[in-house]
Amino acid sequence: MTKGHAGKTKTLIKELDEPRQQAAGMKYSEGMAHQLETSELRYRRLFEAAQDGILILDVETARITDVNPFLIDMLEYSKEEFIDKKLWDLGLFKDTQLTKSAFRELQVNEYIRYENLPLITKNGRQIAVEFVSNVYLVGNKRVIQCNIRDITDRKRAEEALLQNQRQQIHIRDQFLSRMSHELRSPLTPIHQFVTILLDGLAGALNTEQREYLTIALNNINMLRNMVRDLLEVTRAESGKLDVDLRCVYLTELIPQILKTYQLTTTKGILISACVPGDLPPIYADNNRVRQILDNLLDNAIKSSPERGEISIRAQILNESPEFIRIVVTDAGCGISLEEQGKIFNYLYQVEDSNEAIRKGLGIGLYICRELVSSHGGQIWVESEPGHGSTFSFTLPIFSLERQLASVLATADVTTNSITLITVEISPVVKRPLKRKIDQAALWDIWNILQTCTSPNGAVLLPRIPYRRIKEFFFMVTYISQTDTEELLEQLRQRLERCQGLQDAGLYPEISLTMLNIPMVHSQKLPLKKVVSNVTRQIEDLMKTALNNGGG
Amino acid sequence: MNGQKVLIVDDDKDVLRGLSVRLKANGYNVIFAADGISAISAARKENPEVIILDIGLPAGDGFVVMERLGSLLPIAHIPIIILTARDISGNKERSLKAGAQAFLQKPVANHVLLETIRKVLGNNNRHVEEDQSAVN
Numbered sequence: 039m040t041k042g043h044a045g046k047t048k049t050l051i052k053e054l055d056e057p058r059q060q061a062a063g064m065k066y067s068e069g070m071a072h073q074l075e076t077s078e079l080r081y082r083r084l085f086e087a088a089q090d091g092i093l094i095l096d097v098e099t100a101r102i103t104d105v106n107p108f109l110i111d112m113l114e115y116s117k118e119e120f121i122d123k124k125l126w127d128l129g130l131f132k133d134t135q136l137t138k139s140a141f142r143e144l145q146v147n148e149y150i151r152y153e154n155l156p157l158i159t160k161n162g163r164q165i166a167v168e169f170v171s172n173v174y175l176v177g178n179k180r181v182i183q184c185n186i187r188d189i190t191d192r193k194r195a196e197e198a199l200l201q202n203q204r205q206q207i208h209i210r211d212q213f214l215s216r217m218s219h220e221l222r223s224p225l226t227p228i229h230q231f232v233t234i235l236l237d238g239l240a241g242a243l244n245t246e247q248r249e250y251l252t253i254a255l256n257n258i259n260m261l262r263n264m265v266r267d268l269l270e271v272t273r274a275e276s277g278k279l280d281v282d283l284r285c286v287y288l289t290e291l292i293p294q295i296l297k298t299y300q301l302t303t304t305k306g307i308l309i310s311a312c313v314p315g316d317l318p319p320i321y322a323d324n325n326r327v328r329q330i331l332d333n334l335l336d337n338a339i340k341s342s343p344e345r346g347e348i349s350i351r352a353q354i355l356n357e358s359p360e361f362i363r364i365v366v367t368d369a370g371c372g373i374s375l376e377e378q379g380k381i382f383n384y385l386y387q388v389e390d391s392n393e394a395i396r397k398g399l400g401i402g403l404y405i406c407r408e409l410v411s412s413h414g415g416q417i418w419v420e421s422e423p424g425h426g427s428t429f430s431f432t433l434p435i436f437s438l439e440r441q442l443a444s445v446l447a448t449a450d451v452t453t454n455s456i457t458l459i460t461v462e463i464s465p466v467v468k469r470p471l472k473r474k475i476d477q478a479a480l481w482d483i484w485n486i487l488q489t490c491t492s493p494n495g496a497v498l499l500p501r502i503p504y505r506r507i508k509e510f511f512f513m514v515t516y517i518s519q520t521d522t523e524e525l526l527e528q529l530r531q532r533l534e535r536c537q538g539l540q541d542a543g544l545y546p547e548i549s550l551t552m553l554n555i556p557m558v559h560s561q562k563l564p565l566k567k568v569v570s571n572v573t574r575q576i577e578d579l580m581k582t583a584l585n586n587g588g589g
Numbered sequence: 590m591n592g593q594k595v596l597i598v599d600d601d602k603d604v605l606r607g608l609s610v611r612l613k614a615n616g617y618n619v620i621f622a623a624d625g626i627s628a629i630s631a632a633r634k635e636n637p638e639v640i641i642l643d644i645g646l647p648a649g650d651g652f653v654v655m656e657r658l659g660s661l662l663p664i665a666h667i668p669i670i671i672l673t674a675r676d677i678s679g680n681k682e683r684s685l686k687a688g689a690q691a692f693l694q695k696p697v698a699n700h701v702l703l704e705t706i707r708k709v710l711g712n713n714n715r716h717v718e719e720d721q722s723a724v725n
Contacts, residue, residue: 215676222674222695223601229696230607237699239614262696269676280678298698535711 091186093120097173100125100141103181112188114160130157144182148173154189165190211272218269225265229258263332263402271384271401274408281323281412284488285436285498288320288327288352288362289313290481295331296350299339307342309335311350318354319500320362321436326409330417333402334366334429341370341427354435361415361432372423381419382407406431438576441497443569446555457522458551458576459529461487463544479542486532490525499576526550551579592618593710596637598628598654599672600646604695608641615703625649629657632664639709642689644673644680655687668709672697 085092091109095102105120115128131137144150152169159165168187173180234240236251243251273279292311299309320327331350338348348368355361373381380386384404403417410417410431421427434440463483487498526548533539533546553575555568595617597608602623609619620635622628625648632640640658644651651671659665671684674695681692690709693702 219674219676226674226695227601227603227607230604230611233699234607234610234614237614239610258696273678278678 091167091184091188093184093186095125095182095184097145097180097182109186112159112165112186113157114163119160129160132156132158144171144173154193157186166193207272207276211276214269214272218265221265222262225258225262229255229262232258260336263336266329267401267405270405274405275384279405279408279412281326281409283321283323283413285319285500286322286324286327287317288364289315289317291324291327292331292350292352295328295335299335305339305342306345307339307348308345309348309350313350313352317352317362319436320433321440322413322433326413327433330406330409330431331364331366333406337402337429338366338368338370338427341372342368343370346370355432358432360435360437362435363430363432365428365430367426367428369426372425373419373421373427374423378419378421382417436500438499439569439573441499442572442576443565446565446568446572455552455554456572458553458579459522459526460549460551460579461529461533462547462549463539464547465543465545479536479538479544482536482538483533483546486529486536490529490532522550553579592616593639594618594620594635594637595706596620596622596628596631596635596640598622598625598631598640598646598651599643600624601643604643611699611702612706617706623647625651625654625657628654629661632658632667633661636664637667639706640667640669641672641706642669644671644675644684652683652687655684655689659688670705670709672702 085104085106088106088108091112092104092106093102093109094104102120102123102125105117110117110120113128113130120128125141126134126137140150150171152167155167155169157165157167157169166189168189169184170186171182171184173182175181232251232255235243236248236255270279292313296309296311335348335350342348346369348366351365351367353363353365355363382403384401386400386404407417410433413433415432415434417429417431419427419429461483463480484498529548533548539546553572555572593616595612597605597612597619598621599605599608600623605621605623609621612619620631620637622631623646625646627648628640628642628646629649631637642651642654646654649657651673655669658667658669668690669688671680671689671692672695673680673693677692677694684692691705693705
C-alpha cells in the first residue's frame with residue numbers, strides 16, 4: 039500500500055467513526071455537514087468496492103435498504119430481490135424465529151456478532167460467515183450495518199487440517215500399538231528362557247553364567263520398560279493416560295516394589311524404604327504408582343555408583359496435609375540446576391553426564407510427570423552435582439467425601455439410597471488377644487473386594503483395623519443399588535473360595551445397610567450438603583460397627 | 590501343586606515351550622493348543638482346571654474362544670487368564686467383561702503368572718496384584 043493510500047484509509051476510518059460519536063451524544067455542528075457529504079461519497083466507494091458483504095437494514099422494520107455488490111455475489115440474490123425484504127424473508131437463515139430474536143437483541147444492544155454463522159444462498163449452497171452487525175446513526179436516522187465475511191474456505195481448510203492431524207495421530211497410535219506388540223512378542227520367550235536358566239530349571243549355573251544372565255535380564259527389563267513408555271508417551275500427549283483410582287496402601291505397595299528390585303539389582307546397590315505403618319491410604323492407581331516408582335528407581339540405579347544407597351520415604355506433606363509425599367533419594371552423580379528444569383520435558387536427555395549412564399528414550403520422567411499430574415499431584419527434583427538427587431512426588435490421600443462426591447454427582451436421578459456393604463472378619467475360635475490376624479489373609483480379602491468393586495461404580499473404603507481387640511477387622515464398600523445383588527453374590531463366592539481365610543482360621547461376615555441419600559434433585563440440595571450427610575451416615579455406621587465388635 | 594491341569598493356548602511355539610517348562614517346574618500338568626478351534630476341543634476333551642489364553646490366535650481369537658467356552662455348559666466354569674502382548678488399554682476391560690478372571694501382559698513376571706494361577710485356582714492365600722510393571 040502506498041503512503042497516500044494509507045493516509046486516505048485512515049481519514050475514512052476516522053470519518054466513519056463520526057456517526058458513532060454523534061450517537062454517543064456529540065454535538066452536530068454546521069461545519070461538519072459538508073465534511074459528512076464528502077465522507078458519504080467516500081463511504082459509498084468503500085461500500086461498492088468492499089471485499090466483504092455489507093447489508094444495510096432499517097432498525098425498526100428489519101427491511102433491507104441497501105446491499106453491496108460483494109454480498110450480491112456471495113448470496114446469489116439480485117439487488118432487486120434484496121431491497122425492501124425483511125432480513126428473514128430471504129431464506130438465508132435456517133431458523134427464522136432465532137433470527138427474529140437476534141434482531142430484537144440487536145435493536146436493544148446495538149451490536150451483535152457471530153463468529154461462525156451458517157447461511158443458505160439462493161441456489162441452496164451452504165456457507166459459513168462471520169456476521170457482525172452495528173447500529174449507526176446516519177443523519178438522524180438509525181440504520182443497521184451488517185458486515186458479512188465468507189469464511190467457508192477458511193473453515194474448510196481448518197477442518198481439513200484438523201482432520202488430517204487426527205488421522206496422523208490415529209496412524210501413529212496404531213503404528214506404535216502394533217510395533218510395541220511386535221516388540222513384546224519376541225521379548226516374551228527371551229525373558230522366559232533367560233529366567234528359566236537363571237532359576238536353574240535347566241541345570242545348575244556357575245557364578246559367571248549367573249552373572250551374565252543377570253546382565254541379560256536387566257537389559258530385557260529395561261527394553262520392556264522402554265516399549266511400555268513408547269506407547270504411553272503418545273497417550274500422555276493426547277491426554278489419554280488412563281488411571282484407575284482406588285484406595286491404595288503404600289505400606290503394602292512399596293515393600294512389594296522393593297522385592298522386585300532386590301531380585302535383579304546388580305552393582306551391589308542397597309535400596310531401603312521408610313514408610314510409617316500408620317500412613318493413611320492414598321487415592322491412586324496401583325499400577326501407575328508402581329510405574330512412577332519404577333522409573334525413578336531405574337534412574338536412581340543408573341546414576342548410582344557401585345554399592346550406592348537408594349532410599350524411598352513416604353510421609354504426609356506438611357504444607358498440604360491432603361497429600362502424601364513420596365521421596366526417592368540416591369547418592370548418584372546428581373543433576374545440575376540448569377538441567378533440573380528440563381528433565382521432566384518430553385524427549386529430554388541429560389547431556390553426556392557420564393559414559394556409564396545409559397540413556398533412556400528421554401520420556402520416562404515426562405511420563406512420570408504426566409502420571410503424577412493425572413492423580414492431581416506434583417513432581418519435582420532437588421539435586422546438586424556430585425551429591426545425589428532427591429525426586430519427590432505427591433499423591434492425594436483417600437478422602438471419603440471426595441469419593442462420595444464423584445459417585446453422587448453421577449448418581450441416577452431416581453436413586454434415593456446407596457448400599458453400604460460391611461465385611462467383618464472374625465476368627466473362627468477366639469485366640470489369645472495378642473496374636474494378630476494373618477496379614478496375608480487380610481490382604482487377600484482386600485484384593486477380593488478391590489476386584490469386586492471396580493466395574494459396578496462401587497468404591498472400596500479404607501479398611502478399619504479394630505484396635506481394642508486385634509482380631510476384628512472391617513472393610514467397607516458402597517455401591518449404587520442396581521448392582522447390589524450381583525455384587526453380593528460375587529463377593530460371597532469369592533470369599534468362600536478364599537483358602538487363605540480358612541487357613542488363617544478366619545470367617546467373613548457380610549452385612550448390608552441402606553443409606554438414604556437426601557434427594558439431590560427433588561429438594562435441590564447442593565451436592566456438598568448431600569455428600570456431608572451421607573459421609574456422616576457412613577462414619578456413624580463405622581463407629582457403631584466398631585463399638586459392637588468390641589462389646 | 591499335585592498336577593493340576595493347565596491348558597495353554599498360544600500360537601507362538603517358543604512361548605508355549607517356555608510356559609510349559611515354567612509351569613511343569615511348578616508342578617502343573619500342562620496341555621497345549623495353538624489356535625482357537627483346537628483350544629475349544631482341548632478344553633472339552635481334557636477339562637483343564639485353568640486356561641491361559643492368548644488373544645491373537647488363528648481360527649478364532651481369544652474373544653471368540655471365551656465366547657464359545659462360556660456357552661458350553663460343562664466347561665463354562667473353567668477360569669481363564671488372558672496372557673497377551675497386546676495393549677492393556679481396551680483389551681483388559683474387554684477381556685474381563687468377556688469373562689476372563691485376569692489379564693496379564695507379556696512378558697509377564699514369573700511370580701505374577703504363578704500367583705495369578707494360584708489365585709484363580711483358589712488354593713493359595715498369597716496376595717496377587719495385577720502387576721504389569723515387574724518383569725521378574
